[in-house]
Amino acid sequence: MANRVTTRIEGATATIEFNNPDRRNALSFDLLHDLGAALSGLSSSSHVRVVILTGRGSDFCVDTDLAAPRETKTVRGESVADDTERFRQINAMLNHFHQMPQVTIAAIDGGCAGAGLSLALAADLRIASERSVFNTAFLTAGLPGDLGGIWFMSRLLGGALARDLYLMPRKVSATEALGLGLVGSVVPAAELQTTAQDTARRLACAAPLALRSMKQNLLQSSTTVLGDYLAAESERLVQCARSDDVREAAAAFLEKRPPVFTGR
Incomplete structure (x- = not known):
């Protein structure tokens, strides 16, 4: 059986790809388990600074695989306890993806719906092809929603838009998604992966300590009160300000050359 999820690392960028194109990369419990394993291996890497999540073929991910064997479905219906435990594991994976120290990019082509949309919303950045179509579904x-999609969209677009898109599900084009702020950019389908890789390389050129600290700032900004956030932000700022990379950034600016960061 082909790997349900593939991972490749080039430089400081890791690309995770759903590998179920015949089913439009629809999700199963086994695929999500494999995704969790891939994320666990990458999050502990100090070398990998950016993670791209994408789908093989012409779709990103179109929710769960209704044709999957019963034992691999996200909800099997055998018992409440069994299905609850399966979603505990799935939710742990989703939370891991959202909070991993690397910057995450969802490179979205074609269909992006249901749980697939939730995964895309959990990423830090979203780049879509011009043929992408979004649907809460x-x-x-x-179903009332899963994988935190409503939580993410409410914070990304605001409660009113989240209510509109979840209570009145419809197809949203890439152009509309860009206008709503659902994605950050839209590119031709043939340029999607190149654009995602170029974006990742640009991010990977930043000072590693500052990049990771900024990711933590962004995560904490939506989950804590201002006073607690400011205290944590100041701690990270002081730590980075004492780093070799800050001195290198200043020297590179004065010498009019690109900085060479070491992560120290």
Whole structure:
């Protein structure tokens, strides 16, 4: 059986790819388990600074695989306890992806719906191809939502837009998604992966300590009160200000050359 999830590392960028193109990269419990394993291996790497999540073929991910064998479904329906435990594991993976120290990019082509949309929303940045189509889709399937999609979208777009898109599910084009702020940029499909890799390389050129600290600032900014945030932000700032990389940044500016950061 082909790997359900593939990972490749080039320089400081790791690319995780859903590998179920015949099913439009629909999710199963086994695929999500493999995704979690890939994320665990990458999050502890000090070398990898950026993680791209994408799908093989012409779709990013179109929710769960309704045709998957019963034992691999995210909800099997055998018992409440069994299904709850499966989602405890899935939610732990989702939280891990959202909070991993690396900057994450969702490179979205084609269909992006349901749980697939939730995964894209959990990323730090989203780049879409011009043929991408988004849909919350849960009410259409008789479900209230999963993988934190409503939580992420409410923070990204605001409660009013999140309510509109989840309570009134519909297809959202790439152009509309860009206008709403659902994605940060839209590019031709043929340029999607190149654009994602170029974006990752640009991020990877930043000072590693500052990049990771900024990721933590961004995460904490939406989950804590201002006083606690300011205290944590100041601690990270002081730590980075004492680093060799800050001195290198100043020297490079004065010498009119690109900085060479070491992460120290």
